[in-house]
Amino acid sequence: MGAPELKLNADEVFAYLEEVFPAVRGRFSVLELEPMRALLRRETGPADIRPGGTVSGPAMFETADCGFYVVLMAMIGREALTVTTNATINFLNKPEPAALICEARILKLGKLLATGDATIWSEGGTRPVAHATLTYAIPPAR
Amino acid sequence: MGAPELKLNADEVFAYLEEVFPAVRGRFSVLELEPMRALLRRETGPADIRPGGTVSGPAMFETADCGFYVVLMAMIGREALTVTTNATINFLNKPEPAALICEARILKLGKLLATGDATIWSEGGTRPVAHATLTYAIPPAR
Amino acid sequence: MGAPELKLNADEVFAYLEEVFPAVRGRFSVLELEPMRALLRRETGPADIRPGGTVSGPAMFETADCGFYVVLMAMIGREALTVTTNATINFLNKPEPAALICEARILKLGKLLATGDATIWSEGGTRPVAHATLTYAIPPAR
Amino acid sequence: MGAPELKLNADEVFAYLEEVFPAVRGRFSVLELEPMRALLRRETGPADIRPGGTVSGPAMFETADCGFYVVLMAMIGREALTVTTNATINFLNKPEPAALICEARILKLGKLLATGDATIWSEGGTRPVAHATLTYAIPPAR
Numbered sequence: 001m002g003a004p005e006l007k008l009n010a011d012e013v014f015a016y017l018e019e020v021f022p023a024v025r026g027r028f029s030v031l032e033l034e035p036m037r038a039l040l041r042r043e044t045g046p047a048d049i050r051p052g053g054t055v056s057g058p059a060m061f062e063t064a065d066c067g068f069y070v071v072l073m074a075m076i077g078r079e080a081l082t083v084t085t086n087a088t089i090n091f092l093n094k095p096e097p098a099a100l101i102c103e104a105r106i107l108k109l110g111k112l113l114a115t116g117d118a119t120i121w122s123e124g125g126t127r128p129v130a131h132a133t134l135t136y137a138i139p140p141a142r
Numbered sequence: 143m144g145a146p147e148l149k150l151n152a153d154e155v156f157a158y159l160e161e162v163f164p165a166v167r168g169r170f171s172v173l174e175l176e177p178m179r180a181l182l183r184r185e186t187g188p189a190d191i192r193p194g195g196t197v198s199g200p201a202m203f204e205t206a207d208c209g210f211y212v213v214l215m216a217m218i219g220r221e222a223l224t225v226t227t228n229a230t231i232n233f234l235n236k237p238e239p240a241a242l243i244c245e246a247r248i249l250k251l252g253k254l255l256a257t258g259d260a261t262i263w264s265e266g267g268t269r270p271v272a273h274a275t276l277t278y279a280i281p282p283a284r
Numbered sequence: 285m286g287a288p289e290l291k292l293n294a295d296e297v298f299a300y301l302e303e304v305f306p307a308v309r310g311r312f313s314v315l316e317l318e319p320m321r322a323l324l325r326r327e328t329g330p331a332d333i334r335p336g337g338t339v340s341g342p343a344m345f346e347t348a349d350c351g352f353y354v355v356l357m358a359m360i361g362r363e364a365l366t367v368t369t370n371a372t373i374n375f376l377n378k379p380e381p382a383a384l385i386c387e388a389r390i391l392k393l394g395k396l397l398a399t400g401d402a403t404i405w406s407e408g409g410t411r412p413v414a415h416a417t418l419t420y421a422i423p424p425a426r
Numbered sequence: 427m428g429a430p431e432l433k434l435n436a437d438e439v440f441a442y443l444e445e446v447f448p449a450v451r452g453r454f455s456v457l458e459l460e461p462m463r464a465l466l467r468r469e470t471g472p473a474d475i476r477p478g479g480t481v482s483g484p485a486m487f488e489t490a491d492c493g494f495y496v497v498l499m500a501m502i503g504r505e506a507l508t509v510t511t512n513a514t515i516n517f518l519n520k521p522e523p524a525a526l527i528c529e530a531r532i533l534k535l536g537k538l539l540a541t542g543d544a545t546i547w548s549e550g551g552t553r554p555v556a557h558a559t560l561t562y563a564i565p566p567a568r
Contacts, residue, residue: 019193020192020193021192021198022192022193023189023190023192023198023200047165048165050162050163050165051161051162051164051222052222056163056165057203057204057207057225057226057229058165058200058201058203058204058207059200061199061200061203061204061229062199062200062203065199065200080193080194083199083233083236084199084233085232085233085397085399085419086230086231086232086233086370086399086419087199087203087230087231088228088229088230088231088372088514088559089228089229089230090227090228090533090534090541090559090561091225091226091227091228092533092534092541093534094225107516107518107545107554107557108516108518108519108553108554112396112421112424113369113421115369115370115516115518115557117543117557119533127534128533128534131533131541131543131559133514133516133557133559135369135370135419135516137396137397140396140424227539227541227561228512228541228561230372230417230514232391232392232399232417232419234391234392234399235392249374249376249403249412249415250374250376250377250411250412254538254563254566255511255563257374257376257415257511257512259401259415261391269392270391270392273391273399273401273417275372275374275415275417277374277511277512277561279538279539282538282566303477304476304477305476305482306476306477307473307474307476307482307484331449332449334446334447334449335445335446335448335506336506340447340449340488341487341488341491341509341510341513342449342484342485342487342488342491343484345483345484345487345488345513346483346484346487349483349484364477364478367483367517367520368483368517369516369517370514370515370516370517371483371487371514371515372512372513372514372515373512373513373514374511374512375509375510375511375512378509
């Protein structure tokens with residue numbers, strides 16, 4: 001068995017993300033993409049900011065979810081029926097009201113399930129603001 | 143030790159939610175509220191719907207997070223610095239493109255941590271679409 | 285679609301548990317079993333007790349895992365290759381150095397994945413000591 | 427603020443672990459220890475093996491829990507009242523009936539809560555068999 005390879009490049013996976021996640025359109029960019037790992041940037045806007053000037057939990061959840069989706073789609077190709085089955089997120093440090101940087105890794109790429117994690121920082125910050133583990137179910141018919 | 147009692151009623155907790163979660167303004171309503179338990183309704187809009195006519199994961203996450211926040215604020219009073227530290231969500235069945243109904247329960251109300259769960263249904267449906275467990279940290283100075 | 289029914293009764297599922305989980309032999313008993321729900325009792329012994337007289341986290345994890353396995357086997361029949369893929373456990377209150385009572389429920393019984401939760405009390409206590417959510421993968425060939 | 431430093435060395439933390447976790451006595455060894463990170467080895471015995479020759483889920487849970495406890499105690503010193511509040515574990519690949527290697531990291535070391543993760547391999551294997559995230563509550567009186 002050789003090392004796993006990318007089926008989609010960064011431009012292809014970005015185009016696909018914009019298509020199937022219209023809610024995130026224009027807000028994500030793919031900074032780095034390699035087999036089993038992606039680094040993304042997510043803009044934050046007024047709807048993401050909570051009183052006190054911090055980024056909301058749902059915005060961080062969405063960032064982790066999309067980040068893992070990007071690296072998974074890059075590995076398995078366009079599979080619109082791939083869905084999140086489980087996610088755990090720990091909120092670690094209060095984020096700045098800035099863009100979020102997300103590193104997503106696949107820890108297990110199975111035939112039916114893929115599991116990995118996502119670590120999130122405020123852009124320019126060094127301490128992680130959130131860490132998530134995620135599992136996606138992959139449609140069996142592929 | 144007597145049974146725990148509500149510190150805020152449904153109107154008060156709703157007013158507080160609209161104030162501190164501007165992103166959800168106009169979308170949540172409190173259907174039932176009793177000690178340690180709340181039932182809520184969340185409208186879904188175009189930004190919450192994914193291709194295929196289902197509600198997005200982040201929208202369900204936000205619903206669970208807000209639902210638990212409502213019952214927690216009702217029990218401990220206005221504590222703006224109370225924050226989610228941990229959440230796990232399982233996506234169970236594909237939701238309809240309809241409003242979401244969320245039942246949130248507190249399982250442990252400690253001095254520093256509160257933990258509970260939230261079960262979510264599509265309005266009119268009988269099978270749960272998601273289940274979450276959540277922990278909030280309560281500021282020690284209160 | 286009719287209501288889901290039990291494929292194994294309490295005696296059958298207990299015999300199966302003793303066979304495939306030798307580590308728990310003689311320590312579990314099934315108190316109640318109905319479709320999608322089981323109530324169990326787990327003896328605790330010296331190896332489960334931590335200094336201070338409380339039950340260890342791994343013993344509670346094992347109780348939740350076995351409890352959910354019991355109700356799942358009761359619903360789908362003997363499937364030795366069914367394995368836990370994901371579990372989240374929240375430790376809520378310090379358990380007494382007593383037996384544990386566990387209520388396990390299936391929230392979603394799919395073809396490939398089953399998800400549910402388990403709530404654990406010290407025998408004789410009223411406050412939950414732990415709550416877990418669990419997902420099992422069911423072998424596709426059945 | 428300087429970089430976080432170890433308060434206990436590997437021998438000290440090992441002695442403490444043997445004292446407060448008698449259930450694991452003789453089964454763990456600390457391979458590497460540095461600020462915010464530890465690498466451990468856990469022997470597996472007959473009680474840990476399930477039919478089919480794989481290591482049980484509770485044994486992997488215990489390994490993750492102890493691994494994180496080791497690095498946390500090394501950072502904060504002997505704090506017997508420090509307890510796990512939350513753990514999520516994903517079982518990724520079937521382990522061999524061999525010893526387990528566990529790498530534990532602290533992602534956030536707060537005053538009241540510490541959160542991190544643990545990755546587990548079968549000794550000699552390259553694919554992770556489990557990944558866990560854990561949160562411990564630290565007693566406020568220290």
